[in-house]
């Protein structure tokens with residue numbers, strides 16, 4: 001916890017899809033309205049799986065969140081409104097400007113953006129960046145970095161949820 005206050009990073013090792021699910025459920029419980037999450041990692045690293053688990057925690061029906069491959073973004077109504085974006089196939093990043101993302105976040109919509117690094121200059125400030133590194137067929141290393149006070153608060157809450165203090 002002290003570490004997170006000084007250096008706003010947090011790491012989580014997932015050894016299975018079930019553990020990634022647990023991570024996503026925990027993240028879903030620490031989101032702050034209007035937050036922007038950027039997800040980066042190679043194809044098949046688990047960005048959509050993580051988003052699905054975040055959505056599940058917010059009460060978004062299973063099966064509703066899919067890879068938004070041919071649409072830039074899909075809105076979902078859970079306990080918080082979510083906009084799920086996938087930048088992988090965006091041909092003209094300027095299209096992102098037309099989505100009015102700043103206004104949406106001001107209204108409390110949480111943005112979850114797969115491949116956010118590809119369109120970063122067109123996005124609102126990213127509060128939490130999540131890098132997923134596949135370390136084996138079933139294993140993934142998740143690296144979180146908070147870029148704002150809001151992101152930091154959310155990461156502190158996440159770290160607490162995932163490793164409650166021992167005493």
Ligand SMILES: Nc1ncnc2c1ncn2[C@@H]1O[C@H](COP(=O)(O)OP(=O)(O)OP(=O)(O)O)[C@@H](O)[C@H]1O
Pocket residue numbers: 014015016017018020041042043044045046047048049050067088114137138139140
């Ligand atoms: N520990 C794990 N966590 C998450 N996914 C895992 C894990 N182990 C294996 N997988 C598999 O990895 C794949 C992750 O797929 P997913 O669609 O979430 O990736 P993605 O990062 O969204 O890819 P894309 O860049 O194509 O959108 C799934 O097939 C899943 O079964």
Ligand SMILES: [Mg+2]
Pocket residue numbers: 047048049067086114
């Ligand atoms: Mg995906």
